[in-house]
Amino acid sequence: MASVAESEFPLASRRRRRFTRQRIGRVLAPYALLAPAATAIGVILGYPLYLLVKMSFEKYGLFELIRHKGRWIGTANYAHILHDGEFWRVLARTVVFTAVTVTLTMVLGTAMALLLLQVSRWLRVAITTGLVLVWSVPVIVAVDIWRWMVDYEFGVANWTLTKLHIGNFIRHDWFANPWTGFGVITALIVWGAIPFITITVYAGLAQVPQELLEAAAIDGAKPWAVFREVTLPLLMPIFVILTSLSIIWDFQVFQQIWVMLDFRPTSDYYTMAIYAFHQSFQISEYGLGAAIAVVMVLFMFGATLVYLRQMLRTGEVQ
């Protein structure tokens, strides 16, 4: 019947066929454009994510690594971790470290953004340039700089603190005690993270309508009240995104500690990422390492969800 129709109305059907081919092209085009990127993400991010979960339920040691095949052992890895005191210590240490670092980063970064509003124009340009300079320093370079500054013998930090009569820091080894050691690492990370926070918050502050601030001031609100009641609510989306990003970045801290302590941190310095790395690459218990990593991902999931929702709500979806 189709052939009859075709012979009866040859022109119309040809037009219709061209029309559909064009339509199929338009429907398929976006998928063809996406295919290369989607394939790369699928193979190198998607599949390993699946593999990570699978491995966390397997015995996966050196033998299995050579055979390219794990052995299913159910939840034994998780049971092992949860009954391990070391794991809980590492988890608590990572949570505290993240809380302190993120709080310091956000508070100092925001304070500096507010300071940028107050200083003269030339100084604002100078500070912004300085911040971008700091921002651009590669992490490994930053670690080397800080390691040099807190060197126990010739470091400029020990000399300065001694001169300022804060205490006797001559030949003080900051890494002998994990508390001061983490203090240095926190300082390094906060120093490196402030520029991004300050510049982003300042960009947000600059977009707050002046009339609102003036109206509040005319109504007799004190500067702090203006900040809390007008500026803060308007900047909330930015703060949510920056805080969740900072949590995500700081919770998985690895290279700063790893390089700062010469590739062999003692277990006092283990955070989740280092603990997982140690279990898999140093004692070849890849299954255990995977289970630790899964727990780490789950912990970060909350921050990730908040970030995603905010990004979709604000950046979306023209």
Place this chain on the structure above:
Amino acid sequence: MSSVTQIAPTPVAPVAPRGRGRRRRTRQLGWNLLGLLVLAVMVFPVYWMVATAFKPGQQILSYTPHWVPTNPTLSNFRDAIHQPFFWNAVKNSLIVVSAVVALSVVLAFLASLALAKFHFYGRKAFIVLILGVQMVPLAALIIPLYILMSRLGQIDKLTGVIAMYLTFVLPFTVWTMRGFLLGIPKELEEAAMVDGATRFGAFVRVLLPLVGPGLVATSIFAFIQAWNEFIIAYVFLHTPAKQTLMVWLASFTTLRGTDWGPLMAGATLCALPVVVFFLLVQRRIAFGLTAGAVRG
């Protein structure tokens, strides 16, 4: 708050009593002093690296710091580049970076074209995917990645590292490129087509030149990421001759004790390209991570 930032005086200012003006000026001075202090503290570590790099040995190993390199020397830089494997590391970093930049720009451009110019089933899911995938911690993925790469025979190979870097920068570059493409009004393209250009012609003559800055920004982002990355290179490249600059720099001290002068010179050299490129695109990078967060 606002009057500080304005260049022209507000109408209120001339009427204000003299005492208040002086008080404001002192307060301004106070803020500026605080600002200068903050600037000095923030920039000092970078200054200290560069200063140390130019100091002769006895000024570095001194119990009282020498704040300014009074007898600047290049000997630290000479020592740094004569360290074993420096030139291998430079070559490897250049190979990895240029491959990642070229591939990521092409793939990201194609993908963002789909996201910005087409409506299709699964579009939103893909956007969620590329935003979410950025958040998966590398420290967690490195274990299965190692397994995957060893199955594919890509351990200790630059190609494996390139493939991983490419994938890690893709979400961000796609997202940023999409922002650039969305910024171009549809009417421009349509006008070109009304004037007789084909869809492809409109694309080449109108879209491509306008999206140029976006291509530059994303490729510099890919450059910075690939140049700075450490963990992947450290885990996957075992042979010293195959390592990248950041691994070279990180293992600098463990080679023969801590030699601060050459180390700081090496650090300066490793930071230099990134600093230059960063100053070129920093606004775009801040924009991409928080795009549209304040839109009133």
